[in-house]
Amino acid sequence: MHDFTVLALDDAYASSLAVTLDILNAARVIAPRLGLPAPRWRLCSAEGGMVRLQGGMQVEAARLPARVRDDRSTWVLPGLGLNTAAAVTQRLARPDTAALARRIARHVQGGGRVAASCSSVFLLQAAGLLEGRRATTSWWHAPLLQRLAPGCVVDADRMVCADGPIITAGAAFAQTDLMLHLLRGQGVGALSDAVSRVLLIDGRQAQSPYIVAEVLANGDSLVTQLVARIEAALPAPPSVAALAQAFCMSERTLSRRIRRATGKSTLALVQSVRLRRARVLLEGSRMTVDQVAEAVGYQDATALRRLMKKVAGANPSRYRVSTMAAA
Structure with a gap:
């Protein structure tokens, strides 16, 4: 057998x-x-x-x-x-x-x-x-x-x-x-x-740490513009209401467009952009975890750790270890 x-x-x-x-x-x-x-x-x-x-x-x-x-x-x-x-x-x-x-x-x-x-x-x-x-x-x-x-x-x-x-x-x-x-x-x-x-x-x-929202959206121009706007606004990402207003549509319409293109909610899209920036900073800089958290709009490192553990299944230190090992 x-x-x-x-x-x-x-x-x-x-x-x-x-x-x-x-x-x-x-x-x-x-x-x-x-x-x-x-x-x-x-x-x-x-x-x-x-x-x-x-x-x-x-x-x-x-x-x-x-x-x-x-x-x-x-x-x-x-x-x-x-x-x-x-x-x-x-x-x-x-x-x-x-x-x-x-x-x-x-x-x-x-x-x-x-x-x-x-x-x-x-x-x-x-x-x-x-x-x-x-x-x-x-x-x-x-x-x-x-x-x-x-x-x-x-x-x-x-x-x-x-x-x-x-x-x-x-x-x-x-x-x-x-x-x-x-x-x-x-x-x-x-x-x-x-x-x-x-x-x-x-x-x-x-x-989740490897997801690129623009690729996930398969060329959807709205998602590409949204990601660019969110990235440019960090460390103060716009609210869902502000994003909807900026693109002249209701929150419900915006949510429907994003979910159809990516399978994610608007808030999840914002979080994925913040987490991607956090990972880049953890891997490519000598900023402390607290500094990285601040750079992507979290009040302290605890919030970043909690979100990365929930979404990415790993603590920020995991990415920092790989950086230090390569140095």
């Missing part, structure tokens, strides 16, 4: 598939030294044979069995390189994608689990597995996923979301976070921690 079934998908990120296999291989080597069971896995594709990955790379995979009785393995889908809404739509319209989505749905209905990162999460949406669940994906795809799956709570701030048999992760390199989470979910947290240390990778809690 396999613990994991790794699915090699056409045009998947080669790095995303490679890091999946590297982490599993490392776990297999390390587990006996810790007196722990090693994970078992298989590499499969829908048709078997050579699978073409991004960058012209290829990998050979076994054919995914048409039906396996009592297959309780976790199917792992590495990230796909679908960077635009049009690319996602085109991929979902392919007959082979629809067929794979149906197989994924049957696997979960039969008691299995499925884990996906990046735009592979849209395959779970196509399989009808996100309804009523919380999920994440690449942060710039979050608005599209929310439109396609209105019954899903899309939490783009999180790096990994686990909801029942469905585990999702953020952008392509969140595959590392996904695999560490899966190892820990096997009841062997010590193995996950050991693999993390050996490969020098950290499990991250949030995507």
